Amino acid sequence: MATVEEVQKLAALARISLAEADLPAFTREFDAIIAYVGQLEKLDLPADLTGETSPLRNVMRDDGTPHAAGFFTEKVAEQFPAREGDALVVKQIISHD
Amino acid sequence: MTKPNELTLVDAARALRAKTLSVRELWDACAEAAQAKNPELHAYLEIFPADVAAIDAAQKRIDTEGEAAPMLCGIPLAVKDNILIEGNIASAASKMLENHRAPYDATVIQKLRKAGALFLGRTNMDEFALGGSTENSAFGVTKNPHDPSRVSGGTSGGSAAAVAAHMAIAALGTDTGGSVRNPASYCGVVGLKPTYGGVSRSGVIAAASSFDQVGPITKTVADARILLEAIAGKDEKDSTTIPAGLYATTPKEVRTIGVPTHLFADALDPDVLERFTTTVKSLGYEVKEIELPSATPALAAYYIINFAEVSTNLARFDGIRYGHAARGATPLDDYLLSRTEGFGKETKRRILLGTYVLSSGYIDAYYRKANAARAALRRDFEKAFATVDLIATPTMPTPAFVVGAKSDPLSLYLEDVFTVLANLTGMPALSVPMGTLSREGKALPVGIHFTAPHQAEDRLFTIGAVGEKIHSV
Numbered sequence: 136m137a138t139v140e141e142v143q144k145l146a147a148l149a150r151i152s153l154a155e156a157d158l159p160a161f162t163r164e165f166d167a168i169i170a171y172v173g174q175l176e177k178l179d180l181p182a183d184l185t186g187e188t189s190p191l192r193n194v195m196r197d198d199g200t201p202h203a204a205g206f207f208t209e210k211v212a213e214q215f216p217a218r219e220g221d222a223l224v225v226k227q228i229i230s231h232d
Numbered sequence: 233m234t235k236p237n238e239l240t241l242v243d244a245a246r247a248l249r250a251k252t253l254s255v256r257e258l259w260d261a262c263a264e265a266a267q268a269k270n271p272e273l274h275a276y277l278e279i280f281p282a283d284v285a286a287i288d289a290a291q292k293r294i295d296t297e298g299e300a301a302p303m304l305c306g307i308p309l310a311v312k313d314n315i316l317i318e319g320n321i322a323s324a325a326s327k328m329l330e331n332h333r334a335p336y337d338a339t340v341i342q343k344l345r346k347a348g349a350l351f352l353g354r355t356n357m358d359e360f361a362l363g364g365s366t367e368n369s370a371f372g373v374t375k376n377p378h379d380p381s382r383v384s385g386g387t388s389g390g391s392a393a394a395v396a397a398h399m400a401i402a403a404l405g406t407d408t409g410g411s412v413r414n415p416a417s418y419c420g421v422v423g424l425k426p427t428y429g430g431v432s433r434s435g436v437i438a439a440a441s442s443f444d445q446v447g448p449i450t451k452t453v454a455d456a457r458i459l460l461e462a463i464a465g466k467d468e469k470d471s472t473t474i475p476a477g478l479y480a481t482t483p484k485e486v487r488t489i490g491v492p493t494h495l496f497a498d499a500l501d502p503d504v505l506e507r508f509t510t511t512v513k514s515l516g517y518e519v520k521e522i523e524l525p526s527a528t529p530a531l532a533a534y535y536i537i538n539f540a541e542v543s544t545n546l547a548r549f550d551g552i553r554y555g556h557a558a559r560g561a562t563p564l565d566d567y568l569l570s571r572t573e574g575f576g577k578e579t580k581r582r583i584l585l586g587t588y589v590l591s592s593g594y595i596d597a598y599y600r601k602a603n604a605a606r607a608a609l610r611r612d613f614e615k616a617f618a619t620v621d622l623i624a625t626p627t628m629p630t631p632a633f634v635v636g637a638k639s640d641p642l643s644l645y646l647e648d649v650f651t652v653l654a655n656l657t658g659m660p661a662l663s664v665p666m667g668t669l670s671r672e673g674k675a676l677p678v679g680i681h682f683t684a685p686h687q688a689e690d691r692l693f694t695i696g697a698v699g700e701k702i703h704s705v
Contacts, residue, residue: 168585210335211335
């Protein structure tokens with residue numbers, strides 16, 4: 136059973152806050168979903184499938200010709216919430232005091 | 233006489249070539265129907281103004297190239313709001329990206345442009361393609377054209393409703409766990425999820441990357457084939473795309489259809505089962521009972537992997553570089569506020585569930601186990617395809633439900649029991665209408681669902697063409 140505190144902790148990890156009023160219902164639904172997907176725990180699978188088995192492979196390619204420098208700069212910079220020229224403005228992270 | 237917007241893609245292309253219809257007339261008919269019906273159905277989040285240069289260029293091309301012009305030349309299409317069209321908003325129906333303007337075209341859009349296709353607008357969807365009814369859109373639900381009190385399905389509900397209501401000739405959707413096929417079934421149109429890797433996802437906003445595929449939503453199976461052929465192919469901008477012929481599929485005639493009847497107990501409305509059974513029989517192929525023992529736990533595995541990948545993909549939305557950017561006292565507050573205000577309820581739920589199943593204490597029990605269950609399911613399908621050429625189920629267990637009727641998230645997840653199998657295995661799958669069933673005096677469409685081995689889309693087009701004739705009026 137997930138508790139309200141556990142759900143709050145997950146939210147903090149995921150950088151989301153949940154309103155106090157919504158927490159009990161949210162926790163209840165969360166619990167029901169975890170209980171449902173938890174049926175997998177009891178599932179017996181062939182031993183050769185329990186490791187990293189998916190038929191995946193890395194796809195490599197040589198460095199190709201890149202697009203011209205600055206080709207997307209203005210379009211990307213237009214999306215910045217705050218900008219100075221082509222620079223993205225953010226809050227100061229390391230304070231000096 | 234059929235109105236231009238009511239034509240199939242094939243018939244519209246023929247009319248354009250025969251000069252009985254101009255590109256501008258076709259555009260205007262579609263745009264007018266879209267404007268007229270959108271206030272009730274809310275299929276489009278935005279209807280674009282006519283691109284006169286593109287319309288003229290398409291007309292000129294048909295005039296000069298005639299039969300050699302691509303079939304899609306001059307055809308107005310609707311595009312799901314998670315596919316980037318340069319210069320237009322691409323919001324994935326989220327407040328997080330409400331003002332996000334696409335800096336480039338998705339590869340599928342580039343290919344369609346090259347073929348001369350036109351873009352009518354961007355269609356509504358569940359936020360970030362999370363849901364199954366388009367009720368999770370931040371901008372309001374899309375209604376079903378067959379009964380506006382009901383959902384259109386999802387997550388590509390806007391695209392399916394637009395095609396069903398003749399507000400576009402055809403549309404693009406994306407399919408993560410059934411998001412093309414589910415609304416196609418509910419709205420009575422054709423929906424195809426291609427083989428994983430068949431179509432580029434460059435410029436498509438990611439939901440769950442090991443499942444996502446772009447797919448056509450059309451009025452007929454022949455139309456779906458044309459649209460797929462236009463967008464398919466290896467793309468250097470998406471390293472998950474695959475070359476033609478990667479999987480050894482021997483081109484062969486469809487002879488046998490496998491039906492996993494053991495999955496149907498309890499899962500289906502009785503009249504859906506009855507309609508499915510009679511439809512499969514009328515196809516005229518040998519029908520074989522098959523077993524897919526791993527299919528039942530597969531839905532749980534699907535959701536675990538979905539949560540894990542969604543929470544990972546959506547970590548990029550931090551309110552710093554683009555998208556919704558709320559500002560608080562500290563940098564941490566900037567993240568918290570932006571994500572809390574920008575994401576809707578279901579999106580938050582899946583991010584938290586993903587955070588949970590990937591946490592160090594649970595990753596073995598959930599995520600790794602789910603991947604093993606996925607491998608077991610793929611093995612089941614490969615085994616079944618040794619004896620049958622196609623596998624058939626209903627697309628959805630029920631016809632479209634009333635808006636708000638499935639407010640409990642788990643009950644909505646359970647609707648995906650048949651469609652998720654193709655995303656877990658990466659195999660292609662097609663939903664074709666199998667007539668309508670009556671609910672509260674309304675005739676509601678239901679779909680039949682076919683799965684083929686990897687890259688054997690040809691078999692789906694063969695059976696689909698047979699299937700769509702059975703119930704056509």
